[in-house]
Amino acid sequence: MDDKKKIHIFDTTLRDGEQCPGASMDEKSKLEVAKQLADLGVDIIEAGFPITSPGDAAAVKRIAREVRGPVICALARAVQKDMDTALEALKPAKRSRLHVFIATSEIHRKHKLNKAKEEIVRIATSSVRYARERIEQVEFSPEDASRTEPDFLCEVVEAVIDAGASVINIPDTVGYTTPFEFEALIKTLFANVRNIDRAVISVHCHNDLGLAVANSLAAVRAGARQIECTVNGIGERAGNAALEEVVMALDTRPDIFGGLYTSVNKKEICKASRLVSALTGFVVQPNKAVVGRNAFTHESGIHQDGLLKLRKTYEIMRPEDVGFGETQLVLGKHSGRHALEVRLNKLGYKLDEKELDRVFADFKVLADRKKEVFDDDLVALLENRLVSVPSAYQLVAWSASLDSSKKPQVQLKLKVRGKTLTASGTGSGPVDACYKTLDRLLKVRTKLLDYQIRSVTVGKDAQGEVTVKVQGPDGKPVTGLGLSTDVVEASVKAYLDALNKIAHSGPARKGRTAYGV
Ligand code: KIV
Ligand code: ZN
Numbered sequence: 001m002d003d004k005k006k007i008h009i010f011d012t013t014l015r016d017g018e019q020c021p022g023a024s025m026d027e028k029s030k031l032e033v034a035k036q037l038a039d040l041g042v043d044i045i046e047a048g049f050p051i052t053s054p055g056d057a058a059a060v061k062r063i064a065r066e067v068r069g070p071v072i073c074a075l076a077r078a079v080q081k082d083m084d085t086a087l088e089a090l091k092p093a094k095r096s097r098l099h100v101f102i103a104t105s106e107i108h109r110k111h112k113l114n115k116a117k118e119e120i121v122r123i124a125t126s127s128v129r130y131a132r133e134r135i136e137q138v139e140f141s142p143e144d145a146s147r148t149e150p151d152f153l154c155e156v157v158e159a160v161i162d163a164g165a166s167v168i169n170i171p172d173t174v175g176y177t178t179p180f181e182f183e184a185l186i187k188t189l190f191a192n193v194r195n196i197d198r199a200v201i202s203v204h205c206h207n208d209l210g211l212a213v214a215n216s217l218a219a220v221r222a223g224a225r226q227i228e229c230t231v232n233g234i235g236e237r238a239g240n241a242a243l244e245e246v247v248m249a250l251d252t253r254p255d256i257f258g259g260l261y262t263s264v265n266k267k268e269i270c271k272a273s274r275l276v277s278a279l280t281g282f283v284v285q286p287n288k289a290v291v292g293r294n295a296f297t298h299e300s301g302i303h304q305d306g307l308l309k310l311r312k313t314y315e316i317m318r319p320e321d322v323g324f325g326e327t328q329l330v331l332g333k334h335s336g337r338h339a340l341e342v343r344l345n346k347l348g349y350k351l352d353e354k355e356l357d358r359v360f361a362d363f364k365v366l367a368d369r370k371k372e373v374f375d376d377d378l379v380a381l382l383e384n385r386l387v388s389v390p391s392a393y394q395l396v397a398w399s400a401s402l403d404s405s406k407k408p409q410v411q412l413k414l415k416v417r418g419k420t421l422t423a424s425g426t427g428s429g430p431v432d433a434c435y436k437t438l439d440r441l442l443k444v445r446t447k448l449l450d451y452q453i454r455s456v457t458v459g460k461d462a463q464g465e466v467t468v469k470v471q472g473p474d475g476k477p478v479t480g481l482g483l484s485t486d487v488v489e490a491s492v493k494a495y496l497d498a499l500n501k502i503a504h505s506g507p508a509r510k511g512r513t514a515y516g517v
Pocket of ligand 2 (some may be wrong): 173236
């Protein structure tokens with residue numbers, strides 16, 4: 001393949017994606033995502049912004065130590081302490097990159113940094129030089145580049161390339177630009193920056209006007225060869241360019257993009273999407289391009305008729321190419337451990353003996369309740385396992401009496417550090433009653449920020465997956481996931497999952513945790 005035609009995929013799900021309110025992940029979740037990104041075949045993983053918190057630095061370090069394949073990158077402001085912290089976190093990586101940024105637009109210079117142009121150039125170049133003395137790959141971003149005066153942008157870019165930056169990223173920080181304008185801006189850089197052939201030009205587009213993917217694609221037509229993007233397009237405000245859309249647009253329209261290609265393993269796309277959604281609690285909208293549940297569903301009779309005659313009449317991508325499960329009937333309650341293992345392998349999951357035992361136990365419980373177990377059911381079981389932490393609180397049993405003329409009454413039985421506790425209570429509905437009873441029983445004080453439910457597969461006996469976002473004692477949102485064929489049970493499990501996470505990594509980690517576990 002012609003290297004000049006390769007578009008490098010720089011994934012920033014773990015940095016810009018995680019930066020959006022409510023999408024925060026713990027270290028274990030970040031590692032899972034990073035491993036999946038490696039399987040997906042992205043070229044660079046921006047693993048975090050280490051100066052922002054010790055937790056972020058630790059996650060970057062762990063990813064640098066344990067994830068092989070992609071270049072591991074960390075973000076730093078053009079400030080020595082930021083750069084040192086990021087460099088330290090990157091040390092265990094085989095291949096690493098430091099990403100340094102400073103804002104260049106007039107509005108940021110005047111109102112945020114209070115610095116003149118000359119000072120910006122001086123800070124940018126001295127920071128890149130400092131970084132380059134310590135690490136081979138240095139990427140530089142002039143923040144808010146799309147609103148920077150083009151002449152000044154060219155000046156900064158030329159200066160940082162001379163200082164040693166080998167990747168120059170052009171961010172559309174506030175999602176303001178449009179495809180024609182952004183393509184022209186990239187062309188301006190190629191036409192006016194003397195040493196531009198010594199760097200790869202990258203773009204980083206936000207989605208405030210819904211143009212992040214279009215702007216990124218316009219930029220590659222002008223010569224950009226790296227796209228910064230996130231799985232499911234999560235990110236600050238309206239998000240970043242969605243990785244799956246960028247990759248599939250290039251793949252589907254080589255005629256328009258002149259044979260530009262990525263090294264992404266497309267069959268892993270849906271798996272990555274589901275994992276990020278499960279770990280962040282950001283449910284993918286059904287009509288989301290490429291990975292939404294309806295992305296390949298054809299409802300109208302005319303479309304269905306056309307599809308049956310020739311798929312290409314209404315299908316521009318094949319669902320199986322992006323790993324979209326065909327919701328086949330796979331297993332039932334008489335299926336054995338080996339059959340489960342074979343099916344999971346087919347779905348791309350390789351589990352060790354212990355993990356397989358656990359998933360098999362969950363599968364048996366599910367198969368007892370549900371006649372038909374589909375691929376998506378198995379994926380949901382696995383994701384639940386991946387995100388779970390050692391359980392301080394476990395649901396043993398529950399019951400509810402419901403009568404439309406009375407308030408619901410629930411009874412809960414839990415295992416808390418080996419002890420069995422029971423309690424009953426009431427509320428405005430069965431879920432509310434369970435949550436209130438749990439709060440009382442466990443003496444916890446949380447705020448429920450969000451509650452969502454989706455059905456994993458089709459049918460009346462489908463599993464419901466509940467995602468809750470709960471504010472713990474340190475004010476940070478924590479995501480909990482619960483799965484069951486019964487929505488009340490799924491809701492209780494989701495809430496307990498969030499409480500377990502708070503108990504596992506809460507602020508009172510030294511000694512007893514916040515909730516006495
Ligand atoms: O949007 C932005 O400008 C950024 C930079 C730090 C690259 O995220
Ligand atoms: Zn950004």
